[in-house]
Amino acid sequence: MVLEPRSLLVFEDEAYHNWYHSIEAAHQDTVHARRRARRRCAWRAAASANAAARAARQVASETANLHLLGPTRAAGAVLPRGTRLSLTFRQVRARRAAERVFATPAEADARRRAASQFDDAIFDRGAAPR
Amino acid sequence: MKQAPARAPAVLDPGPRAPLDRQRHALTMLSGAFYIPDFVSAQEEERILAAVAASDEPWQDMGMRRLQRHGGVPCAVEGMAPEPFPPALDEIRAAVAGAGIGADFAPDFLLLNEYREGSGISRHKDGELYRGRVAVLSLASTAQLDFWRHKQPREGEKVRPGSSTRTRRGRRRADADGGPRAGAA
Numbered sequence: 001m002v003l004e005p006r007s008l009l010v011f012e013d014e015a016y017h018n019w020y021h022s023i024e025a026a027h028q029d030t031v032h033a034r035r036r037a038r039r040r041c042a043w044r045a046a047a048s049a050n051a052a053a054r055a056a057r058q059v060a061s062e063t064a065n066l067h068l069l070g071p072t073r074a075a076g077a078v079l080p081r082g083t084r085l086s087l088t089f090r091q092v093r094a095r096r097a098a099e100r101v102f103a104t105p106a107e108a109d110a111r112r113r114a115a116s117q118f119d120d121a122i123f124d125r126g127a128a129p130r
Numbered sequence: 131m132k133q134a135p136a137r138a139p140a141v142l143d144p145g146p147r148a149p150l151d152r153q154r155h156a157l158t159m160l161s162g163a164f165y166i167p168d169f170v171s172a173q174e175e176e177r178i179l180a181a182v183a184a185s186d187e188p189w190q191d192m193g194m195r196r197l198q199r200h201g202g203v204p205c206a207v208e209g210m211a212p213e214p215f216p217p218a219l220d221e222i223r224a225a226v227a228g229a230g231i232g233a234d235f236a237p238d239f240l241l242l243n244e245y246r247e248g249s250g251i252s253r254h255k256d257g258e259l260y261r262g263r264v265a266v267l268s269l270a271s272t273a274q275l276d277f278w279r280h281k282q283p284r285e286g287e288k289v290r291p292g293s294s295t296r297t298r299r300g301r302r303r304a305d306a307d308g309g310p311r312a313g314a315a
Contacts, residue, residue, distance in 0.1 A: 001157060001160075001163075001165065001274070001275050001277070002272055002273075002274055002275075003266070003268040003272060003273050003274070003275050004167060004268065004272055005175060005268055005269050005270055005271060005272065006167075006168050006169060006170050006171070006172065006174075006175050006267075006268070006269065007165060007166060007167050007168065007169055007267070007268050008150075008165075008166040008169035008226070008229065008265055008266065008267050008268075009163070009164070009165055009166075009265070009266040009268070009275070010150060010155075010163070010164040010165075010166070010229075010231055010263070010264070010265045010266075011162055011163040011164070011263070011264055012162050012163075012262055012263040012264070013161070013162035013262065014160070014161045014162040015160050015161065015162035015163040015277065016162060016255070016256065016262040016263060016264065017255070017262055017280075018279065018280045019160065019255075019277045019278060019279055019280055020253040020254060020255055020277070020278040020279075020280060021253070021254070021255075021275055021276065021277050021278070022250065022251055022252055022253040022254065022275075022276050022278065023245070023249075023250040023251045023273050023274065023275055023276070024250045024274065024276065025194070025248060025249055025250035026248065026250065026274075027247070027248050029272060029273065029274035034158070062158065062159060063274075064157040064158045064159050064160055064163070064277075065157050065158075065165040066158075067158070068155065068165050068167050069167070070167065073272075079272040079274075081247050081248060081271055081272065081273060082247050082270060082271035083244065083245065083246060083247055083270055083271060084244070084245045084268065084269070084270050084271035084272075084273050085179065085182065085242070085243070085244050085245075085268075085269040085270050086242070086243045086245070086266055086267065086268050086269070087219075087222060087240060087241075087242055087266065087267040087269070088240065088241040088242075088243065088264060088265075088266045089223060089226050089237035089239070089240055089264065089265045089266070089267075090237060090239050090240075090241070090256065090260040090261070090263070090264050090265075091235060091236055091237050091238055091239065091260060091261045091263065092202070092204045092209075092210045092238060092239050092259060092260055092261075093206070093258070093259060093260060093261055094205070094206060094207075094208075094209035094210065094259075095209050095210050095211075095212060095238070096208060096209035096210070096211050097211065098211055098212050098213070109188060127248035127249070127250070
């Protein structure tokens with residue numbers, strides 16, 4: 001799917017628990033048409049071994065929100081990437097009473113750093129230079 | 131936590147916002163995923179970006195992206211002690227909470243991610259620290275988000291350690307050690 005600026009993506013249930021998600025490191029993305037014939041897939045798969053493996057894992061190279069995208073983002077459109085800001089809102093399972101307000105900025109910062117472990121398993125990738 | 135005195139909205143326009151419509155906003159092929167275009171206006175987007183740029187909240191550098199956390203430090207064992215959001219971000223939190231996503235959806239944690247041009251993020255799930263629901267506001271650039279079915283890793287493909295484990299139909303084991311789990315989307 002394509003995330004447009006100013007959009008809100010919501011996912012839950014099946015999409016939250018049974019699917020992984022990722023963003024490929026790339027300088028641009030292409031909007032994909034709805035997948036129709038098997039033949040197209042076969043052609044795509046034959047393009048390269050990599051693409052074949054990817055097509056199989058990804059289930060379908062179809063832009064799943066094509067029908068909700070703006071008019072400039074029809075099938076076939078190529079979308080250059082820029083700096084992107086995302087705001088991810090979640091609700092934690094476990095909460096406890098609020099702590100005292102941190103005495104110093106350093107203390108607050110140390111607290112934030114303690115959270116870094118949660119992101120250690122996520123590896124960032126940059127696209128190859130143009 | 132005591133709320134700061136009410137102040138004039140800084141980044142979002144007052145007034146109603148088109149709520150989530152689970153039919154109209156549904157994705158094809160993937161159940162449980164919804165997409166609301168134009169959740170914020172171009173003017174609102176500009177003000178949000180300016181507010182984030184002007185804020186002195188520290189970023190954590192992750193290489194190709196950098197991030198801020200707001201709302202507290204999630205922890206499976208001790209629980210998260212809620213911390214107040216910066217006012218501009220709290221406006222957005224309130225708008226998302228009021229977006230008709232669910233009466234039981236009261237987001238209290240925000241991950242702010244700034245992706246550099248060309249960067250991506252590896253395959254992950256958002257995990258068990260959170261109730262199984264997430265809302266992601268995208269700003270400033272498009273990006274393609276790929277979804278990958280969890281089941282049956284292929285030959286030579288390893289499921290990432292720390293990914294959640296299905297134990298029983300419809301029930302999942304919570305991560306008791308609070309290990310690597312939270313992700314970004």
